[in-house]
Amino acid sequence: MRAFALLWDSEGVWELVVAAVACLAAAFFAVRLVSARRAYARAVEERGWLLERERESAARGAVDAERARIARELHDIVSHNVSVMVVQAGAARRVLGSDRAVDALLAVESAGRDTMAELRHMLGLLAPSADSDELLEPQPGLSRLGALVDKMCFAGLPVDVRISGEPRPLPSGVDLTAYRIVQEALTNALKHGDGQKAEVLVRYADHHLRVEVLSTGLKGVSTSDGEGRGLLGLRQRVAVLGGDLDARRRLGGGFRVRAKLPVEGP
Structure with missing residues (x-):
């Protein structure tokens, strides 16, 4: 006990203790700082990844929506005109040899021309070219x-x-x-x-x-x-x-x- 007391009262012991505590505190805060920076870097990386995923998802959604719109347009165009063509072709078959056959076949030709014109319009929207504006007809109303x-x-x-x-x-x-x-x-x-x-x-x-x-x-x-x-x-x-x-x-x-x-x- 006497030796411990003499050591404690020795000159410079307090300075060593304070220095050691300061070093430990500095090391602790340095570790915390490095850990915080790494966590921040991971958060930034994850946020960038999430934003990229959201952009890709939004792009896919836009493409899917556009494809759905085009599919509806093509259905409307083809279903209507081809239905008319089928009905008129059936009429031509039933009255073949009469004057009405000519009129029915003309109706089939007209419906076919309308279908091709509107399909060219839709294809022009999908892959427009420099001179495609001259081939496009306005949408019907x-x-x-x-x-x-x-x-x-x-x-x-x-x-x-x-x-x-x-x-x-x-x-x-x-x-x-x-x-x-x-x-x-x-x-x-x-x-x-x-x-x-x-x-x-x-x-x-x-x-x-x-x-x-x-x-x-x-x-x-x-x-x-x-x-x-x-x-x-x-x-x-x-x-x-x-x-x-x-x-x-x-x-x-x-x-x-x-x-x-x-x-x-x-």
Whole structure:
């Protein structure tokens, strides 16, 4: 004990103790600092990886959405025009040798030309070239409703059209969707109906556009529940625009497609 007390009272012992504690403290904080920097570097690396994954996911989502849009466009184009071609080809087969055969075959040719023109438009959007603008035709809208109705009437489906309100220019998405709704509904009526008649109602209001297609008879079942591929595509189109679409059987027979599309006021 006496030796320990003498050592404790020796000159410089306190300085050694303080120096040792200071070294230990410095080492401790150095280790903590290095550990914190490594953790920060890992967090930055992980955040960069997550951001890259999010960018890749967003890019894939954009590509998938664009592919879905193009698939709906191609379905609308091919389904409508080829359906008309099939109906007219059947008519030509049944009346081959008569004057009506020539008219039916001309209708097939016209529908085929329309299909090729719209497919060129879609392919031009997928792979535009320097001179592709000259080959592209504008997307259809309600301005082409008369030509669509004439084609359906010639194919054997009488169609009445009623337009109310003050017609005005529409946003391109609304205009195209309205046309596709009428096109899909009339095509289904031509394929699955009894060929009696169809009615198209278009109403321009201040803040929305209403489109309704009524058809009589329904021989097939693919559209009886309003969930065919074409109608599903229309539902997606209308939903993107913030509108509503209802498709169902009519109580008195036939089918009804009704849509409400929001538009800006005049």
